[in-house]
Amino acid sequence: xxxxxxxxxxxxxxxxxxxxxxxxxxxxxxxxxxxxxxxxxxxxxxxxxxxxxxxxxxxxxxxxxxxxxxxxxxxxxxxxxxxxxxxxxxxxxxxxxxxxxxxxxxxxxxxxxxxxxxxxxxxxxxxxxxxxxxxxxxxx
Numbered sequence: 814x815x816x817x818x819x820x821x822x823x824x825x826x827x828x829x830x831x832x833x834x835x836x837x838x839x840x841x842x843x844x845x846x847x848x849x850x851x852x853x854x855x856x857x858x859x860x861x862x863x864x865x866x867x868x869x870x871x872x873x874x875x876x877x878x879x880x881x882x883x884x885x886x887x888x889x890x891x892x893x894x895x896x897x898x899x900x901x902x903x904x905x906x907x908x909x910x911x912x913x914x915x916x917x918x919x920x921x922x923x924x925x926x927x928x929x930x931x932x933x934x935x936x937x938x939x940x941x942x943x944x945x946x947x948x949x950x951x952x953x
Contacts, residue, residue, distance in 0.1 A: 819905055821869055831855040832865040836881070844882040848874045 825833065835855035836843050843851070851874075852859045862874060871877040906912045923929055 824868055825865065828855075828857045828861040829865040829868060831857050832862050840881065841885065844878050844885065846878075 822830075822833065832851065832855045835851065839846075839854065846854075848859050848862050852862045855862070866872075866874050866877045869877060869880075871880065
């Protein structure tokens, strides 16, 4: 059983997703970290971490750490915690008309852009607005 279900992830806001992304990227360390360390690593407040715990179905941060520790101790664990909800999300997304509409809008924006370059370093960051043209070197 994954630590986080598709439905739980679907209800999270951007700050709570930052907590999720930080935790799955540092899963082995989470049981030894306190709430302030998680908040600092995710770039959010401790209150956001507590809301994340609540949306994950836990009574608080201690219970969340306990669930993570239990999952880490399972000998039959496969892959990362990220895989199960991602797979479930994609299966459920095809049934969600709102999601399909948003993807169609995103595809139109991409098509109109002509060229799209994405780059990353495993850190989740916001993309710049697609509505503003890129700045040329030397211009302010």
